[in-house]
Amino acid sequence: MELVRSFTWIFIRKNGSSFVCLGIIMLVYCLIYSYTKVGNSSPKKIPKYGMRKRIPDALIIGVKKGGTFAMAEFLKYHPEVKLSGYERHFFDNDINYAKGLHYYIEKMPLSGPEHLVIERTATYFNKFTAAKRVHDTNPNMKLILLVKDPIERLVSDFLETQKHLRHDWSAFNSLVVKNHSSGRIEVHDNFWMGVDIGKYDIHYQNWAQYFGPSQLLVVSSEKFVEKPWEELERVQNxxxxxxxxTKSNFTSSTGKFWSIFCDKTGRSKCLHEDKGRAHPEINETVRIALKDFYRPRVAAFERMVGMKFGWMED
Structure with a gap:
């Protein structure tokens, strides 16, 4: 602005104070003001040299209720990471995807060439069309997948839904299983999307069509809760x-799990109090039905990723 004022003074001295001169000066002031301000008082964020918005280098693709929020919260403290702050639902939402890549890029943070840009949307993993869309956008994308015991994940998902829709816990059984007149209990395979998310083998196979093992890292949610620094070391590598x-960045929370993250400035970040909340007991008959349903799928998934999770062990 000082430069503009100097220019204005020189301009008036050379050209007088005609209305035309004043009009040009006012136009210059307005253009500069509109570029540097938003509204009346908020300064606009002007990109630093070399900073721009671009397609992410990595995605946290799921699973829902598997710890994706915590993973993102911890990674954003890394000096080389630039994280998109919200779930963008670009690749799993037909309406957003139809808006085009420019729409998606505008949602990304400013980053320099030294940064790694990460976006998190926990429902990408179980959206069938998302894998191809991601590959079409960036075939070199790195993918982080957190997986959790599908039965415990299902309960967490229900509790999240309950929080918003005020469902009673008793509604859980009717959502996940159906009773036959013979007394046999069967899992509602295609009734509620929450059940479908736990079919890890099917969803992983879909992503594996487009991305090899070197691009898709599987993280155990249980291990991440127990010792987050160990899984974060794997992720950073x-x-x-x-x-x-590292471990030095963490301190224990209320005893539920390691939920407080301390960065090098001494600040601390505590996850929301509803993270790691206690789960109500599942009816034993329903639990057995769910185990029978998920057991072969978990076994197939373990073979695909070369990992053992121990979820279906009695």
Whole structure:
């Protein structure tokens, strides 16, 4: 603005104070004001040299209620990471996807060439069309997948739905199983999407069509809860960034799990109090039906990823 004022003074001295001159000066002021301000008082964020918005380098694709929020919260403290703050639902939402890549890029944070851009949407994993869309956008994309015991994940999902829709816990049984007149209980396979999300083998196979093992890292949610620094070390190595988030950055929380993250400035970040909340007991008959339903799918998934999770063990 000082430069503009100097220019204005020189311009008036050379050209007098005609209405035309004043009009040009006012136009210059308005253009500069509109570029540097939003509304009346909020300064507009002007990109630093070399900073721009671009397609992400990595995605946290799921699973829902598997710890994706915590993973993103911890990774954003890494100096090389730029995280998109919200779930963007671009690749799993037909309406958003139809808006085009420019729409998606505008939702990304400003980043420099030294940064790794990460976006998190926990429902990408179980949306069939998302894998191809991601590959079409960036075939070199790195993918982080957190997986959790599908039965415990199902309960967490229901509790989240209950929180918003005020369902009673008793509604859980009617959503996930159906009773036959013979007394046999069968899982509602296609009744509620929550049940479908736990078919990890089917969804993983879909993503594996487009991305190889070197691009798709599977993280155990249970291990992440128990010792987050160990899984974060795997994630940082997978992303090709320096391992700067370690055990020294964590301190225990209320006893539920390691939920407080301390960065190097001494600040702390505590996850929301509803994270890691206690689960009500599932009816034993319903639990057995769910185990019978998920057991072969878990076994297939374990073979695909070369990992053992121990979810279906008695």
């Amino acid at each position: 997978f992303l090709g960034i320096a391992v700067q988030i």
